[in-house]
Amino acid sequence: MGLLNMETEIFDYGMNGEGVAKIDGKIALVPYALIGEKVDVEIVADNKNYCQTKLNKIISPSKNRVAPPCPYFYTCGGCALQHMSYAEQLKFKTSLVKKTIKKIANLDVDVEPCVACENGFNYRNKTSFVFNGNFGFYKFNSKNIVAVSACKIASENINKVLTLAQNFFCDKPYKDELKNLVVRDINNQLLVGVVAKKFLKIDDFYAILTKNFKKIGLFLIINKRNDAVVLTNNCLHIGGIEQIEIKNFNLKYYVDLLGFHQTNLYIQNKIYERVLQLVGKATYNNNSLNSNQKNIINGFSGAGLLSAILATSGDKVYGIEISKSSHKSSEKLKSDNKIENLINICGDFNSKFKKLNADLLVIDPPKKGIGAKALEQIVGVKEIIYISCNPIALAKELRYLKNYYIIENIMPFDMFPNTNSVETIVKLKLKES
Numbered sequence: 001m002g003l004l005n006m007e008t009e010i011f012d013y014g015m016n017g018e019g020v021a022k023i024d025g026k027i028a029l030v031p032y033a034l035i036g037e038k039v040d041v042e043i044v045a046d047n048k049n050y051c052q053t054k055l056n057k058i059i060s061p062s063k064n065r066v067a068p069p070c071p072y073f074y075t076c077g078g079c080a081l082q083h084m085s086y087a088e089q090l091k092f093k094t095s096l097v098k099k100t101i102k103k104i105a106n107l108d109v110d111v112e113p114c115v116a117c118e119n120g121f122n123y124r125n126k127t128s129f130v131f132n133g134n135f136g137f138y139k140f141n142s143k144n145i146v147a148v149s150a151c152k153i154a155s156e157n158i159n160k161v162l163t164l165a166q167n168f169f170c171d172k173p174y175k176d177e178l179k180n181l182v183v184r185d186i187n188n189q190l191l192v193g194v195v196a197k198k199f200l201k202i203d204d205f206y207a208i209l210t211k212n213f214k215k216i217g218l219f220l221i222i223n224k225r226n227d228a229v230v231l232t233n234n235c236l237h238i239g240g241i242e243q244i245e246i247k248n249f250n251l252k253y254y255v256d257l258l259g260f261h262q263t264n265l266y267i268q269n270k271i272y273e274r275v276l277q278l279v280g281k282a283t284y285n286n287n288s289l290n291s292n293q294k295n296i297i298n299g300f301s302g303a304g305l306l307s308a309i310l311a312t313s314g315d316k317v318y319g320i321e322i323s324k325s326s327h328k329s330s331e332k333l334k335s336d337n338k339i340e341n342l343i344n345i346c347g348d349f350n351s352k353f354k355k356l357n358a359d360l361l362v363i364d365p366p367k368k369g370i371g372a373k374a375l376e377q378i379v380g381v382k383e384i385i386y387i388s389c390n391p392i393a394l395a396k397e398l399r400y401l402k403n404y405y406i407i408e409n410i411m412p413f414d415m416f417p418n419t420n421s422v423e424t425i426v427k428l429k430l431k432e433s
């Protein structure tokens with residue numbers, strides 16, 4: 001039962017893209033409402049500093065309102081912004097980065113307009129579905145699963161595999177053993193992982209997949225864990241390709257099912273191009289040795305593509321990555337492409353970074369950021385390029401770095417259209433003492 005029904009007007013967006021209004025002088029969050037809209041809401045939770053509302057009716061819709069194309073939009077937790085025009089989504093993301101840095105780091109910064117993705121839908125090259133009799137996704141902030149027959153942001157091939165899996169698994173007697181379906185699809189090469197609590201015979205599923213796709217590989221992943229981890233190293237190759245071969249930035253490399261790889265290739269490339277531009281692309285000349293050789297450290301380097309691209313400058317590049325499987329991929333990338341001035345180091349950034357002498361540091365850490373210990377260690381490097389997938393963690397780390405660095409440029413990238421996520425590149429320059 002709601003506490004109050006009332007009319008109000010949206011004047012801003014919250015962190016998750018919800019509308020923000022004021023009710024009796026107090027901030028009210030209104031899901032699925034857009035700036036400028038007059039809405040009728042009901043207060044569902046009255047907290048100390050703000051109230052949470054339920055949107056009953058849109059009295060005057062914004063011109064930026066669009067019909068969400070996905071039938072699961074209001075129940076599934078994956079997308080938050082399908083009701084918002086794409087131009088408005090980009091404005092929201094640019095302003096989100098600016099406001100978060102102001103609020104947490106107390107810095108008034110200029111933020112470049114968010115770089116758009118070429119497609120708002122079907123852009124994800126990897127998707128993981130949960131299974132509980134049907135395939136689906138967890139609802140936002142919940143353990144409940146919404147069954148889906150397709151996902152609008154996943155590639156068309158991923159949705160085709162989902163349909164085949166639904167037809168194959170949903171009426172099988174062993175369906176209680178099944179946990180997840182994970183599909184990676186890049187350039188029409190697919191890797192499919194069936195995650196189960198114990199061994200399942202899935203050769204017939206492989207036969208179905210090969211009738212539908214030319215280049216496909218199937219894996220059975222045994223996962224006995226009770227936490228949120230989906231992929232484990234207990235991975236059995238059932239048949240077909242074991243890796244996806246990619247040619248990009250004049251490099252040939254391979255992506256497997258278990259290792260980290262960016263899920264939106266178009267924006268990944270825009271980000272890497274931007275990094276090249278920030279380090280001075282003019283000096284990049286296809287691997288010939290640079291007489292003015294610098295030490296570039298690429299922390300949190302994943303499967304090594306960005307390190308390899310950076311090494312085409314002729315500078316000496318060190319990639320530091322903790323995952324053994326990603327490190328192995330980066331070593332293969334290095335040897336396949338004969339990149340002598342690249343050194344891939346497997347280990348924790350904190351312990352490996354301090355032994356190196358960096359002229360330039362490029363970091364791309366996971367959501368939680370690089371952490372207090374690493375922050376202390378990196379101070380002193382002349383230039384830092386920080387790639388972040390979490391504006392809050394980024395702002396917290398800038399709160400510390402602002403004491404030593406000038407922020408030269410901030411540019412957001414729309415890696416995940418129609419969701420509230422945003423990637424950001426920040427260029428920092430050491431203050432002169």
Ligand SMILES: C[S@@+](CC[C@H](N)C(=O)[O-])C[C@H]1O[C@@H](n2cnc3c(N)ncnc32)[C@H](O)[C@@H]1O
Pocket residue numbers: 260261262299300301302303304305306320321322323326347348349350364365366
């Ligand atoms: C956001 S990904 C970036 C990967 C890469 N830069 C790319 O674009 O593909 C973060 C990477 O940091 C790695 N990682 C996490 N904690 C780490 C640590 N303490 N030291 C080194 N690498 C770490 C993860 O394994 C993952 O590959």
